[in-house]
Amino acid sequence: MSHKKPFLPEKTCVTCGLPFSWRKKWEKNWETVKYCSDRxxxxxK
Structure with a gap:
């Protein structure tokens, strides 16, 4: 049996333009997250 994740909000990275999903570590500051990674x-720019 496969595990399906519930719908997670997505944003588009300001730098690379790729979509990324919500992560637990961004729970408290999701509104201010702009980048998909530290890189x-x-x-x-």
Whole structure:
């Protein structure tokens, strides 16, 4: 039997333009998250 995740909100990364999903570590500051990863955050334009 496969496990299906519930619907998770998505955003588009400001740097790379790819969509990324909500993560538990962003639970308290999801409104301010702009980048999909530390790599994109460090390489912002």
């Amino acid at each position: 994109c955050r460090k390489n912002k």
